[in-house]
Amino acid sequence: GQQVMQIPQYQHVQEGEDFTTYCNSSTTLSNIQWYKQRPGGHPVFLIQLVKSGEVKKQKRLTFQFGEAKKNSSLHITATQTTDVGTYFCAGNAGFQKLVFGTGTRLLVSP
Amino acid sequence: NAGVTQTPKFQVLKTGQSMTLQCAQDMNHEYMSWYRQDPGMGLRLIHYSVGAGITDQGEVPNGYNVSRSTTEDFPLRLLSAAPSQTSVYFCASSRRTSGSSYEQYFGPGTRLTVT
Numbered sequence: 001g002q003q004v005m006q007i008p009q010y011q012h013v014q015e016g017e018d019f020t021t022y023c024n025s026s027t028t029l030s031n032i033q034w035y036k037q038r039p040g041g042h043p044v045f046l047i048q049l050v051k052s053g054e055v056k057k058q059k060r061l062t063f064q065f066g067e068a069k070k071n072s073s074l075h076i077t078a079t080q081t082t083d084v085g086t087y088f089c090a091g092n093a094g095f096q097k098l099v100f101g102t103g104t105r106l107l108v109s110p
Numbered sequence: 111n112a113g114v115t116q117t118p119k120f121q122v123l124k125t126g127q128s129m130t131l132q133c134a135q136d137m138n139h140e141y142m143s144w145y146r147q148d149p150g151m152g153l154r155l156i157h158y159s160v161g162a163g164i165t166d167q168g169e170v171p172n173g174y175n176v177s178r179s180t181t182e183d184f185p186l187r188l189l190s191a192a193p194s195q196t197s198v199y200f201c202a203s204s205r206r207t208s209g210s211s212y213e214q215y216f217g218p219g220t221r222l223t224v225t
Binding site: 009041042088099100102103 | 158
């Protein structure tokens with residue numbers, strides 16, 4: 001079945017440093033979504049990418065979808081302590097069946 | 111709107127017991143899903159529904175049943191609990207935003223321990 005791998009599993013940065021997480025799918029995706037889960041919380045939708053090579057920005061967050069629609073990345077510029085949490089990508093395997101990556105846990109020290 | 115609600119928040123079961131995790135949404139979303147989240151793993155799809163009366167299996171359906179008699183409710187039944195079902199369970203509902211996309215709204219989760 002389809003697999004979605006995410007790296008790194010964990011990253012600890014100092015506040016103000018940049019952060020990037022990468023997502024790779026074993027199959028071509030129709031679209032990819034990104035979610036953030038705060039410690040003890042539930043996943044919250046951040047964004048969706050649909051087009052090959054698409055780049056979207058939300059303030060300090062930049063999302064990219066690969067040309068082959070098999071990989072994606074999330075980059076945070078100048079991290080803040082409010083960015084702490086686990087970031088998940090989720091690949092659309094068709095219709096309703098999202099396949100989630102294993103997540104990247106981000107810790108930001110002040 | 112309350113969004114997606116789940117009850118209970120915490121539950122401890124003994125092996126072999128059965129129970130139902132409740133999920134409700136008030137956003138009139140067609141699509142609803144159940145996921146389980148285990149440490150070090152992402153969310154894995156258990157069952158999903160594309161509308162009242164229609165359900166289908168996800169990645170890890172064994173040991174779980176679902177039904178969808180109304181648009182609002184999507185309960186998850188554990189038939190005979192096993193320690194391997196110890197996990198955090200999330201219910202989600204989806205609305206179509208554009209094309210084939212389905213932005214998911216998650217409930218607060220149910221933390222289940224099976225002893």
